[in-house]
Amino acid sequence: GQQLNQSPQSMFIQEGEDVSMNCTSSSIFNTWLWYKQEPGEGPVLLIALYKAGELTSNGRLTAQFGITRKDSFLNISASIPSDVGIYFCAGGILTGGGNKLTFGTGTQLKVEL
């Protein structure tokens, strides 16, 4: 199945630093969503984007839906230890059966105290 290109694959940063990760695709999507997944758990929705160019924040998280509809980025400001986890982007295509998602390859974030 198709996967989106997500970078970086992993990041090891210090507490308090800002983090940026992005996702690119060769296909256009109607929606972009960002999730965080911790070991043994299902993904938890962080931010959902619906329009090209849209910039949305959720606390220390900010994400943007690229103008071309083929990319999206997620920024985390002032990282803290609990930000550790794997972050996935997902591009969505609205079908008769709902919002069908294609996931990125994931970015593993590790935060050093």
Place this chain on the structure above:
Amino acid sequence: GAVVSQHPSRVICKSGTSVKIECRSLDFQATTMFWYRQFPKQSLMLMATSNEGSKATYEQGVEKDKFLINHASLTLSTLTVTSAHPEDSSFYICSASPEVSQKLFFGSGTQLSVL
């Protein structure tokens, strides 16, 4: 956000047995639910789209006779892994979306280990 419940969270079974996984939307109705599979250190791959009252739609390469999906009500979809083998060992996750929302919410996943 909306709550999606998945059960069981973990199952260990012998090769050749069948395993049923349940996915429930607790506070909303969902005509469509999605089933994903995730291997260790990999991303989520869509297996099938579960449609209430009709047949599921399977992604290319996913055997419909092996992964039986039933969406009997607006709040419940089940995935049955038939005649499971060790290569079916994986993390299975379901998702659903409230009717008016494009946001997909995920269950907590089921770790299947086939011995």
